[in-house]
Amino acid sequence: ATVVSEYTEAGERGQVELATSPFYHPILPLLCDSDAHLQAHPNAARPRVRFARPDDARLQIDRAIAFHESAFGRRPNGMWPSEGSVSDQAVQLIADAGLTWIATDEDILSRSLRQPMRAELLYRPYRIGASGPIALFRDHALSDRIGFQYKSWDAQAAAEDFVAHVRDAGRRYSE
Numbered sequence: 001a002t003v004v005s006e007y008t009e010a011g012e013r014g015q016v017e018l019a020t021s022p023f024y025h026p027i028l029p030l031l032c033d034s035d036a037h038l039q040a041h042p043n044a045a046r047p048r049v050r051f052a053r054p055d056d057a058r059l060q061i062d063r064a065i066a067f068h069e070s071a072f073g074r075r076p077n078g079m080w081p082s083e084g085s086v087s088d089q090a091v092q093l094i095a096d097a098g099l100t101w102i103a104t105d106e107d108i109l110s111r112s113l114r115q116p117m118r119a120e121l122l123y124r125p126y127r128i129g130a131s132g133p134i135a136l137f138r139d140h141a142l143s144d145r146i147g148f149q150y151k152s153w154d155a156q157a158a159a160e161d162f163v164a165h166v167r168d169a170g171r172r173y174s175e
Contacts, residue, residue, distance in 0.1 A: 008072050019078040019103065023063035028094075029087030031057040036087045040111060054089060061097045077101060084108065084138070091128055091135075101125075101134040109137040119172035139169065 010016045022028055029036035034051035037044055061079070068076045078101040079094050086104050094102055109126075110117045126135045142165050150158035 004071055011072060011074070017078065018068070018072055018076060019080050019101075020064040020068040020076040021080050022057075022060040022082050023067060024060060025082045026057065026060050027083060027085045028057045028060065028081050028090035029085050031060070032087060032089040032093070036089070039087070054093065057090060058093050058097070061093055061099075065097060065099075078103065078133075080104075086135075091132060095128075095131075095133050099133060101136060102128075103136045103138060106137045106140050109135075119169055119175075123169060123173045139165075142166075142169075 007016065007018060011018050030051075032052065032054045034047050038046070064079070065075060075098075077099060079099050080103045081090065081094070084104040086102065086108060091102065106117050106122050109121065113121060115121075122137055122139060126137075127133075128135050142162070145158075145161070145165070150162070153161070
């Protein structure tokens with residue numbers, strides 16, 4: 001009963017920055033163009049009928065922003081696209097909506113850079129285009145620990161593991 005108010009207050013104190021996701025959790029690149037997946041997977045199967053509804057994708061973004069504003073009393077600055085899925089067209093729609101950052105997965109960064117992931121590549125922001133949003137990439141292993149593993153751990157052990165992981169990442173980044 002107090003989750004929304006607790007998050008709102010944490011945001012007002014500057015402890016967190018709240019992001020949004022597309023309203024009905026669509027995969028924006030596929031909503032924009034069902035052939036979008038061919039950029040990453042050129043030999044993948046195509047649907048029988050191509051589907052392209054970028055206006056619906058923009059509506060999903062706009063509705064998410066409006067809902068966020070009504071729930072938290074302020075407009076979000078960032079978006080975590082559903083399943084971390086991005087494409088040039090989807091990112092442009094997000095930028096056109098006035099959002100200044102997106103978050104996605106390190107696997108997308110690795111594929112985009114065409115090289116294995118290293119700390120100095122992962123733990124930094126990237127600007128998309130000359131004036132596009134900032135892209136942040138999640139540490140996949142740490143995110144999975146937070147989302148799926150730590151819930152079954154002793155709280156102290158989970159906290160210690162989390163801190164150790166962050167410190168190790170910082171050390172690797174510094175090196």
